[in-house]
Amino acid sequence: MKILVVDDFSTMRRIIKNLLRDLGYTNTEEADDGITALPMLQTGRFDFLVTDWNMPGMTGLDLLKEVRKDASLVGMPVLMVTAESKREQIIEAAQAGVNGYVVKPFTAATLKEKIDKIFERVES
């Protein structure tokens, strides 16, 4: 299981990577926005995407839309971890095909719960 963590703040990437490692996901890589993340995803090396929304260059929502447009990535589970909390935005992300939505600040338990839920659904 290889996971790509996308966030423009390096500290947030480190926090998420550490939490993922605690959950047993040790194989992770980082990108600082959608523009760097997309070609990494297109190499086909990743099984799961965790992304922030508000980033310079390409936002997480645009990245999600690109992923859903790409035939080889269309089924990739995507978890959005973001501070964006407007109802209409959450609905927009859901419509764009996000698999889970975690608002910052979040706890390790919330992250675990959402990831478990996504994999349960993917496997079933």
Added chain:
Amino acid sequence: MVDMETRNDLLEKAKQLVTSLESGDDEAATNTLEQLADFSENDLFREVGRLTRELHEAINGFLLDAKITDLAQREIPDASERLTYVITMTEKSANTTLGAVEESLPLANELGEKATELSGKWDLFRERKMTVDDFRILSGDLTSFLSIAKSHSKSLHGNLSSVLLAQDFQDLTGQIIRQVIALVTDIEDKLVQLVRISGAKMPEKKYESDENKLEGPIVPGVEQGDVVEGQDDVDDLLSSLGF
């Protein structure tokens, strides 16, 4: 208001006009009429003059306020610098903390794993189920565990101390942010003055949501539109959408 002298003057001119009209002296009547018209124009011009002077003085006073130039030339760029420094400081602190935690977690794990392993063997010894050879091995393991425990607890103590020290950013960034808040309040006052001079009515405060604007974190006390209260709200919303 018209003063007494002007009033008498006006009355005099009005009487002259009536007299001229009655006597059929058209030329004198026209002349008097023009004088009367001049009178009201003079009054209007005086009023416009007064307002212009007041406006001029107000604008001059505003521009001469050294604080404005200072705000634009020094304090606003300064504030940007300060806020950038806040980001730098918080980032540095977060990195120091994360570094210490990343270094400590494996140490704590190793101590835990080794202690579990030893406690299993120790139980065997207490139940007298251990051979002499196994005890020799256990004795060696204990010696090395005690030395690891000593050095790891020292490292853990050092890492925790650096986490503690890394929290000094809160005080420093708090002071800087307070200064910037004071500056923003100052600018708000000046802008209100400017609006007053220009005579425009202050528009009513109204929150307008820009659909494309990303609001960022929820800030208590700041109107940010229709936002969720937390993760539970997000979950409810998504489940209502069939998630």
